[in-house]
Amino acid sequence: MRRYSFLEKVLKIALPVALQSMLQASFSIVDEMMVGSLGSVCVAAVGMAGKLSSLYMVVIGAVVSVAGIMMSQYLGANEKQESDRSFSLNLLVALLIGLLFTAVCLTLPNRLMGLYSADSETVVTAAKYLKIISVGYLPYAVIMMISARLRCMENAVTPLVCSLAASAVNTVLNYALIFGKLGFSSIGANGAAIATVISQFFNMLLLLAGTFAVNRKSGLSFRFSPVLMQLQFGEYLSMLLPVLVIEFMWSLSENVYASVYGHIGTPESAAMTLTYPIQGLMIGALSGLSQAAGILIGKELGRKEYETAYRKSKYLVYCALVGSFVLSVVLVYLMGLYTDMFNVEDYVKRVAQQILLVFAIVSPVKVLNMILGGGIVKSGGRTKTVMIIELVGTWGVGVPLALLSAYVWHLPIPMVYFLLSLEEIVRLVLMWIVFVRKKWMRKL
Numbered sequence: 001m002r003r004y005s006f007l008e009k010v011l012k013i014a015l016p017v018a019l020q021s022m023l024q025a026s027f028s029i030v031d032e033m034m035v036g037s038l039g040s041v042c043v044a045a046v047g048m049a050g051k052l053s054s055l056y057m058v059v060i061g062a063v064v065s066v067a068g069i070m071m072s073q074y075l076g077a078n079e080k081q082e083s084d085r086s087f088s089l090n091l092l093v094a095l096l097i098g099l100l101f102t103a104v105c106l107t108l109p110n111r112l113m114g115l116y117s118a119d120s121e122t123v124v125t126a127a128k129y130l131k132i133i134s135v136g137y138l139p140y141a142v143i144m145m146i147s148a149r150l151r152c153m154e155n156a157v158t159p160l161v162c163s164l165a166a167s168a169v170n171t172v173l174n175y176a177l178i179f180g181k182l183g184f185s186s187i188g189a190n191g192a193a194i195a196t197v198i199s200q201f202f203n204m205l206l207l208l209a210g211t212f213a214v215n216r217k218s219g220l221s222f223r224f225s226p227v228l229m230q231l232q233f234g235e236y237l238s239m240l241l242p243v244l245v246i247e248f249m250w251s252l253s254e255n256v257y258a259s260v261y262g263h264i265g266t267p268e269s270a271a272m273t274l275t276y277p278i279q280g281l282m283i284g285a286l287s288g289l290s291q292a293a294g295i296l297i298g299k300e301l302g303r304k305e306y307e308t309a310y311r312k313s314k315y316l317v318y319c320a321l322v323g324s325f326v327l328s329v330v331l332v333y334l335m336g337l338y339t340d341m342f343n344v345e346d347y348v349k350r351v352a353q354q355i356l357l358v359f360a361i362v363s364p365v366k367v368l369n370m371i372l373g374g375g376i377v378k379s380g381g382r383t384k385t386v387m388i389i390e391l392v393g394t395w396g397v398g399v400p401l402a403l404l405s406a407y408v409w410h411l412p413i414p415m416v417y418f419l420l421s422l423e424e425i426v427r428l429v430l431m432w433i434v435f436v437r438k439k440w441m442r443k444l
Helices: 002-036 040-076 082-108 110-115 120-153 157-179 189-218 233-264 265-303 306-339 346-380 385-407 413-420 423-437
Strands: none
Touching: 002 157, 002 265, 002 306, 040 082, 040 110, 040 120, 040 189, 040 233, 040 265, 040 346, 082 120, 082 413, 110 120, 110 346, 110 423, 120 189, 120 265, 157 233, 157 385, 233 385, 265 306, 265 346, 265 413, 306 346, 346 385, 346 423, 385 413, 385 423
């Protein structure tokens, strides 16, 4: 009965989060198809700008991750005031980061995009796209923080509904602005950027209204106060800084990879870009387990139920492993249908299928790392340990293999992707050692 109760709580958080991630990835596929009809240059340009935007998103994700650790543990210990203070402080930090990234992208777009490609036409197209999409960075920070707070309160449905509505608005606006439909002028790839920004503001407003409704219905109050009482500021920084380093360095490595792909060739870069939505769809399908793990295991740690936390963690790891294998098999059978949806050259489709095959092979390892490092081990606040493991895997294995395979061995892009993905195996071995030693389990 206790196992069923825990499974019920997992599904209550995991299913809406997974559905939200999958819906966003699905809408992303539709968006890619629209942009894909504009040619390989636009596909590569949007992918390049998206890579830099992902750098911002993962940094914000780091702040949100720490906020989730703090809020879940404090809620588990019935310390709501400290949970509110945690939300306030991390929201302020996220907004300051958003302002910094927006300013840099608005002032140096061409120079930034020039790091990803030597093709001047692609760089110019990507720079224009980046300037527009950076306007949506601040509302994105607010969206992520509010969504994290609601999920820690075990309300994952409200962010799902808001995200679904915003994604629908984004898709309609993409269709209208890219192709000049519904009375709008055709502005190509820039139309996709404008649609994204508008949908971000729309999502933020919906979430603010939804949060107000949830608080009013449940009789909860909220007081903004970025001053922590029980947790010292130094301890907060000891959690935040390693996560910021993790996410920043990981995203930086992804940008190194994107630069490698871009210098291999524009068709190869376009092929890799085509795989991003389906990668997001598969990882997103199990991302809910990672979110649920961080929240529910964090609450157990907040109550000092350490053995219960460990037992439930192993159960979540098993669920993730089974789910990832099933999804990999499905991808192998359907990847040809996926690439045929895009209006690109046959060579681009063929290379994209080869990359997807590699992804299907390494996906289970990626998912286990996401559950262990991104959810379970991090829930105890031992973010420095996670940081060391991530840096060893990414910069000690992945980046060197990417550079060697592309620039020294001159291997094709699917093989480059496979070799750099060996970093996931190194991370998993190290993370599992930390997990079974149980030193990550602690109350803040």
